[in-house]
Amino acid sequence: MVTHPSGDGAMFARYPSLSGRSVLVTGGATGIGAALVRAFAGQGAHVAVLDLDVAAGSALAEDLRDEGGRILFVPCDVTDIRALRGGVDLARTAHGPVEILLNNAANDMRHTLDDVDPAMWDRLSAVNIRAQFFAAQAVARDMRALGRGSIICLGSIGWMLKNSGYPVYATAKAAVQGLVCALARELGPHAIRVNALVPGWVMTERQKKLWLTPEGEREIERGQCLPGRVEPEDIARMALFLAADDSRMCSGQSFIVDGGWV
Ligand SMILES: NC(=O)c1ccc[n+]([C@@H]2O[C@H](COP(=O)([O-])OP(=O)(O)OC[C@H]3O[C@@H](n4cnc5c(N)ncnc54)[C@H](O)[C@@H]3O)[C@@H](O)[C@H]2O)c1
Numbered sequence: 001m002v003t004h005p006s007g008d009g010a011m012f013a014r015y016p017s018l019s020g021r022s023v024l025v026t027g028g029a030t031g032i033g034a035a036l037v038r039a040f041a042g043q044g045a046h047v048a049v050l051d052l053d054v055a056a057g058s059a060l061a062e063d064l065r066d067e068g069g070r071i072l073f074v075p076c077d078v079t080d081i082r083a084l085r086g087g088v089d090l091a092r093t094a095h096g097p098v099e100i101l102l103n104n105a106a107n108d109m110r111h112t113l114d115d116v117d118p119a120m121w122d123r124l125s126a127v128n129i130r131a132q133f134f135a136a137q138a139v140a141r142d143m144r145a146l147g148r149g150s151i152i153c154l155g156s157i158g159w160m161l162k163n164s165g166y167p168v169y170a171t172a173k174a175a176v177q178g179l180v181c182a183l184a185r186e187l188g189p190h191a192i193r194v195n196a197l198v199p200g201w202v203m204t205e206r207q208k209k210l211w212l213t214p215e216g217e218r219e220i221e222r223g224q225c226l227p228g229r230v231e232p233e234d235i236a237r238m239a240l241f242l243a244a245d246d247s248r249m250c251s252g253q254s255f256i257v258d259g260g261w262v
Contacts, residue, residue: 012237013237013240013241014043015043015240015241015243015244015245015246017244017245017246018040018043018044018045018100018240018243018244019043019044019045020044020045020046021040021045021046021099021100021243022045022046022048022091022092022095022096022097022098022099022100023040023045023046023047023048023095023098023099023100023101023102023243024047024048024050024087024088024091024098024100024101024102024135024139025037025040025047025048025049025050025102025104026050026051026078026084026102026103026104026105026131026135027050027051027078027104027105027106028047028049028050028051028057028060028102028104029049029051029052029053029056029057029060029073030051030053030056030204030205030206031202031204031205031206031232032104032154032199032202032204032232032235032236033049033051033102033104033105034056034060034232035231035232035233035235035236036102036104036232036235036236036239037049037060037064037071038060038064038236039233039236039237039239039240040100040236040239040240040243041064041067041069041070041071043240045100046070046071046072046094046095046096047064047069047070047071047072047095048071048072048073048074048087048090048091048094048095048098049061049071049072049073049074050074050076050078050084050087050091050105051073051074051075051076051105052075052076052077054075057073057075058073060073061073070094070095072090072091072094072095074087074090074091078105078127078131078135079123079126079127079130079131081130081131081134084131084134084135084138085134085138088135088138088139092142097142097143097145097146098139098142098143098149099142099143099146099148099149099150100149100150100151100152100243101135101136101139101149101150101151101152102152102154102239102243103131103132103135103136103151103152103153103154103176104154105127105131106127106128106154106169106173107124107127107128107169108156108158108166108169109124109166109169110165110166110211111124111165111166111167111168112164112165112167113167116167116168120168121168124168124169124172125168125171125172128168128169128172128173129172129173129175129176129179132153132176132179133179136151136153136179136183136194139151140187140192143187143190143192144187144190144192147190147191148190148191148192149187149190149191149192149193150192150193150194150195150242150243150247151183151187151192151193151194151195152195152196152197152239152242152243153176153179153180153194153195153196153197154176154196154197154198154199155173155176155177155180155196155197155198155199155254156169156170156173156176156198156199157198157199157200157201157256157258157261157262158170158173159171159173159174160198160262161223161261161262176196177196177254180194180195180196180252180253180254181252184251184252185252188251188252193242193247193248193250193251194251194252195242195247195250195251195252195253195254195255196253196254196255197235197238197239197242197254197255197257198254198255198256198257198258199230199235199257199258200223200224200230200256200257200258200259200261200262201216201220201223201229201230201258201261202230202231202232202234202235203229203230203231203232204232220259223259223261224258224259224260224261225259225260225261226259226260228259229259230257230258230259234257235257238255238257242255
């Protein structure tokens with residue numbers, strides 16, 4: 001049993017099936033990704049992190065190693081498919097065949113329809129959808145050989161709410177749902193599960209610094225059914241469930257953690 005750092009008395013599950021599992025998190029150096037890494041390490045999983053942010057990724061790995069975790073940080077741009085495949089190879093060498101993939105890396109930089117030229121389209125699609133496809137492809141071999149696996153792809157409620165301000169990101173995040181359905185069918189016969197984990201507006205340091213305004217706070221209060229804010233740890237707890245044996249018959253679905261917004 002794990003208690004919540006907020007000290008409000010909430011108590012959270014421990015998943016014995018995650019202990020010793022080989023987990024790969026893309027974009028795990030900061031934000032929700034870092035919460036995912038901490039949560040899986042807290043369950044005794046062996047976690048490999050691929051991220052561009054070398055300072056944050058190295059510091060996180062060092063921190064968790066000091067607490068006894070088995071963590072590998074690999075500096076990696078996941079839009080470079082050769083580097084992505086190399087990162088998966090390093091994870092496999094360090095921790096064994098990858099059993100759980102968290103397709104988390106993304107870039108939600110703001111843009112309008114008129115801003116987008118083909119190069120920007122390609123750049124944003126490369127991080128927000130193409131990397132998810134090729135990361136899944138790179139770990140599927142391991143999972144097929146093991147006869148099990150869980151691939152968790154981070155989506156977004158932004159396109160469901162018809163938000164403006166990031167049309168390429170929204171398009172890519174909608175495509176995550178299609179990717180999940182396609183791969184759930186293709187990999188299902190090997191007992192590999194593929195699901196989308198769909199966050200609402202999550203209070204990462206980056207969101208608070210760049211996008212959260214007093215109007216945004218009011219929007220959250222109008223939109224969510226629940227009071228309070230969705231924190232990175234709330235997303236991580238759903239990821240633990242979707243990775244653990246407890247969700248063994250869940251595949252091809254979207255699991256929304258948004259305080260009841262959509
Ligand atoms: N924060 C939110 O409110 C929110 C809402 C909906 C969906 N999401 C989704 O949740 C996931 C995590 O969101 P977040 O807010 O923590 O994102 P973030 O932008 O704060 O962090 C993303 C991480 O990915 C890394 N990254 C970016 N480009 C990369 C690349 N090319 N190669 C390797 N690493 C790269 C960054 O360095 C960073 O560590 C994303 O898939 C995002 O779309 C977030």
